[in-house]
Amino acid sequence: MDAVDVELQLGSPSDERTKAEKVRVIACGAIAREVLAIRNANGLDHIDLLCLPAIWHAHPEKIAPGVEKAVEEARAAGFERVFVGYADCGTGGLLDKVCERLGVERIAGPHCYSFFAGNEAFAATEDDVTAFFLTDFLARQFRAFVIEPLGLDRYPQLKDMYFGNYTKLVYLSQVEDEGLQKKAQEAADYLGLAYEYRFTGYGDLGAELLRAR
Structure with missing residues (x-):
């Protein structure tokens, strides 16, 4: 979960649930451990986690376009519900514009x-x-x-x-x-x-x- 430059897709404990029943959470790889810990502790097996490269922490200009692509791919794959596991994270409001345009919500706050x-x-x-x-x-x-x-x-x-x-x-x-x-x-x-x-x-x-x- 500490990979610097790869995407991580971590299915939920009950993978037999359909994609339409799940929520694809598209998150920064830097909070992967925490998302999984919360998911597992609370029985949130409807969460399907996709982590984008944590190194984008140092390149916030990549976050908004990366999230936009990931949301579009999630919907094309059959996920009806998508949640963005980022705060603004240095995007200067660009991530909010993506979320508004695509009709998804993100974590509240300026950064982790x-x-x-x-x-x-x-x-x-x-x-x-x-x-x-x-x-x-x-x-x-x-x-x-x-x-x-x-x-x-x-x-x-x-x-x-x-x-x-x-x-x-x-x-x-x-x-x-x-x-x-x-x-x-x-x-x-x-x-x-x-x-x-x-x-x-x-x-x-x-x-x-x-x-x-």
């Missing part, structure tokens, strides 16, 4: 940090203006999704350019895992930022998936 923290709580936090956020996925994949895309492995002097205005790294954790906490602390040390840990669980994601019916 917000819906994991809870959109209302995230919006009310004033001292996070200079915070750089990690989720479980990004703590696990910090090198592949932060260091390498930004070229910091080749040009470490760029750290100040990219992160000079940040004061802290905030790790929003979905599961309490000491190994991931250690990785997040190491990421903060690497960037020269203060470290803050917040356990969020799945935040608003569970409620969003519960309405994907």
Whole structure:
């Protein structure tokens, strides 16, 4: 589930259900673990999950056209109900235009940090203006999704350019895992930022998936 550049299609536990009865959830690969955990914990076996490449996290211009193609393919394959497992995620409103045109809904919020923290709580936090956020996925994949895309492995002097205005790294954790906490602390040390840990669980994601019916 941590693949960087492939699409993942994960059928539901009861694959005998017809596609018309299921909901195709088209989600960012960076939240695949969380979607599956919520699905399995709540018996949401009507959810059929398709994950688009998580590396689009670093290339948000690919999200809207990628989702549009995936929605059209899902409907052509017989899925009558489709839900988009993305927040705006840096698309600048383009994803909303796709969703409106195709008549599908998406996860509420500006990005995954917000819906994991809870959109209302995230919006009310004033001292996070200079915070750089990690989720479980990004703590696990910090090198592949932060260091390498930004070229910091080749040009470490760029750290100040990219992160000079940040004061802290905030790790929003979905599961309490000491190994991931250690990785997040190491990421903060690497960037020269203060470290803050917040356990969020799945935040608003569970409620969003519960309405994907």
